[in-house]
Amino acid sequence: xxxxxxxxxxxxxxxxxxxxxxxxxxxxxxxxxxxxxxxxxxxxxxxxxxxxxxxxxxxxxxxxxxxxxxxxxxxxxxxxxxxxxxxxxxxxxxxxxxxxxxxxxxxxxxxxxxxxxxxxxxxxxxxxxxxxxxxxxxxxxxxxxxxxxxxxxxxxxxxxxxxxxxxxxxxxxxxxxxxxxxxxxxxxxxxxxxxxxxxxxxxxxxxxxxxxxxxxxxxxxxxxxxxxxxxxxxxxxxxxxxxxxxxxxxxxx
Ligand SMILES: [Fe+2]
Ligand SMILES: [Fe+2]
Numbered sequence: 001x002x003x004x005x006x007x008x009x010x011x012x013x014x015x016x017x018x019x020x021x022x023x024x025x026x027x028x029x030x031x032x033x034x035x036x037x038x039x040x041x042x043x044x045x046x047x048x049x050x051x052x053x054x055x056x057x058x059x060x061x062x063x064x065x066x067x068x069x070x071x072x073x074x075x076x077x078x079x080x081x082x083x084x085x086x087x088x089x090x091x092x093x094x095x096x097x098x099x100x101x102x103x104x105x106x107x108x109x110x111x112x113x114x115x116x117x118x119x120x121x122x123x124x125x126x127x128x129x130x131x132x133x134x135x136x137x138x139x140x141x142x143x144x145x146x147x148x149x150x151x152x153x154x155x156x157x158x159x160x161x162x163x164x165x166x167x168x169x170x171x172x173x174x175x176x177x178x179x180x181x182x183x184x185x186x187x188x189x190x191x192x193x194x195x196x197x198x199x200x201x202x203x204x205x206x207x208x209x210x211x212x213x214x215x216x217x218x219x220x221x222x223x224x225x226x227x228x229x230x231x232x233x234x235x236x237x238x239x240x241x242x243x244x245x246x247x248x249x250x251x252x253x
Contacts, residue, residue: 001058001103003167003251004028007036007214008233008243010067011049015237019245020052032102033057034250035095036214037065037171038233041073041134043085050093061096063109065171065214070134079135080149099158104253106160110170110202110211115147117197118176125189147196154202165251169212174200178213178229180220203227210250218242 011017033053040046046068053060064086069079076082090097099108126132137146160166173179173195179188194216203211210228217235219242221228230250235243 002031005034005212008038038067041070072134106164108168111150111153112199113147119192121192166208168208
């Protein structure tokens with residue numbers, strides 16, 4: 001069994017959807033795919049993509065990204081309801097959304113949301129970041145409550161074989177020092193919206209060999225304190241310099 005990772009498919013772009021459609025139906029039949037969020041905000045397209053992936057891979061593990069929880073183009077009142085719909089579609093498509101063991105590997109999703117623990121977003125970022133207008137939260141919610149809601153989903157009560165390799169994954173970044181030094185200053189204003197330190201708290205208690213993350217659209221593989229952190233976002237079509245636009249094999253048994 002091989003384990004592949006990808007995130008940020010953003011299949012609203014026809015060329016991105018075409019790439020998913022053109023993946024082999026035969027080459028990955030014994031393999032596991034970790035899909036780390038941001039497929040599409042449109043439920044039919046989201047469902048179509050999950051179905052395509054489960055028809056090609058033996059097992060598919062998924063965690064929602066912020067785009068998957070956008071409600072603006074749906075008749076759904078808030079992003080908590082959207083999360084429940086996304087979760088149900090994933091289950092309907094036989095996609096794993098909770099911790100599971102497969103062929104010597106334990107796969108552990110780590111939920112979360114950005115919560116200003118990487119810094120405070122400036123007024124310019126607040127005016128351009130689409131989550132502020134495309135997500136909707138219950139009236140009583142403040143930013144920390146969003147992360148707390150998703151953090152409460154991090155339940156790891158499945159007994160795992162002792163010699164299993166542990167692979168955790170999140171959509172958002174567990175630590176901001178995963179961003180490479182070449183990122184220009186005008187892009188760094190987005191850093192407060194990239195992740196949460198609470199995700200890293202779960203990574204440290206899980207102690208995985210590998211942690212897969214998405215969201216930044218900056219492909220990277222870097223080892224920090226014994227954990228290999230991997231980003232293999234597919235990204236937007238114009239992001240050809242920071243994304244490889246292919247599956248990344250992260251483990252093989
Ligand atoms: Fe994305
Ligand atoms: Fe994202």
